[in-house]
Amino acid sequence: MPRRKRNTSGAAETRNWLELPTDVTASILSRLGAIHILNSAQKVCSQWRNICKDPSMWRSIDMRNLGDLQDDIVHGKMCFHAVDRSCGHLLDINIQYFGTDELLLYIAERSGHLKRLRLFSCYGISEDALCEVALKFPFLEELEIFICDISKETMETIGRSCPLLKSLKYNLEYIKSFHYVCDDDALAIAQSMPELHHLELLGNALTNVGLQAILDGCRHLEYLDLRQCFNVRLEDLEKRCVEHIKTLRHPYDSTHDSELSVDHDAGSSHEYYYPYGGISDDDDLFANGYDDNLEISGGSDSSDYIYDSSGISGSDYDE
Template identity: 50%
Template sequence: MVSPSSPILPFSSVSSPLSSSSKTSPVMKERGYRNWADLPPELTSSILLRLGAIEILENAQKVCKSWHHICKDPLMWRKIDMHNDLGHEHKTICRHKAMCRHVVDRSQGGLVKIDIWYFGTDSLLDYIADSGFTSAIVKLPLLEDLEVSACDLSVESLEVVGKCCPNLKTLKLNNPLINYNDDEFAIVIAECIPKLRHLQLLRNRLTNTGLKAILDSCSHLDHLDLRECSNINLVGDLEMRCYEMIRVLRFTH
């Protein structure tokens, strides 16, 4: 409950979580203050959706009973962002894995996007959708954004992404440790995910051949990030095509 003698405070400053009454005191009404708990549920939900999962679990849902109820709504967990305040200590990673499982449970199968950053493991993906990366993708047909960083992704797995996620608009692949032909990888992107609008390939061994295949097929692409892709020689006709097709182009040089 907001103190009668103070201005309206953000939720993190509100005391006595969950035990506060949702009623606005006479003093607050007289002074023109409004209780956050009195906001329409739709507006409160819209505000809370701008927070990350960790902020919601550790702060927002503890403000009052009405916020706690809204934070348990499966619609709040269609898109899960777990990158807030991440640490790399073992205890922190274990805690975030447990929190991730909890919010996936809250989504009740309605998950369309999940951002789990540095603590993603096969066992965690297994929990999200039965078994491993490809099983997770199969269970997420509404997925629109996918980022795979610092872990291996096979050509076969990418083909599954293209087959099972027809709504995919953003693909970010950031891994310098891959051990297969990156042009083959680019050809899979061109053939299986032609509706991409945003493609990021950082530190990739892609060559002009692979880039040309992507440009030939992905006609909706308007944001292309090829930083540290040292095997691409962006000159001549290929350079002209990139600047004509791509609204936002990022390149090492």
């Protein structure tokens, strides 16, 4: 509801929000997120539609859902269109649950200056695609891969292809077994990501061998998260960690302030992580409906990337 103020005669006066400066309106709308902008905000009036089509509104794209498979295709189409809206100015993108190789390659072809990439439970993205797009992200500074297991070779390719990488969050879905031991991830990180300042490895199977390699290879490390890394025996290396790392999270520290919370089951060899802090069930993301025939526009090479058989276009949003 518009705010009301009193004029000198005492009568209520309605404030016209359309009189706000354009930059102020853009700042407000940008806080809604990509889904709300495409579904609702840009449909309010022509002024808001023009603001929502400005590439500066799409430098950061946050595409979250709660894992509803029925919404995966819809969210994917929306993300294609949001990337087109950025006109090559995209710097930060968050994809949750619905990512595919086609979408990731589309982003890479149109966002050569990307600085932050977050992939949460994107099982539709292959390691081959990750390696291919890493070569197209030379300016990437932050990478977050949640509950998507990747190989040592892929980790090394990412590190060598993204020399500016300063933050890596590689957190797994579950601890395969308390008896499972593997230092591949740690060795790959140590060998290929020397500029890291921030490293999270929740649920990793590394041992002290891997931790030693990270301490030797990542000399600029300031934050290290080893929660749920139960193969690490910090009593042997804690002194060195404390001397060189400002913030150290221990294997048995609580995960309650993490984006992944842990369901402990003493009778099982697996411990599963569950995301929290996502979009509320009360959020009506599709209050005004969404055209399931959405297609991507915005480039002669758009046909190279087909998300589904219906085609992809953004004409529904460009009227």
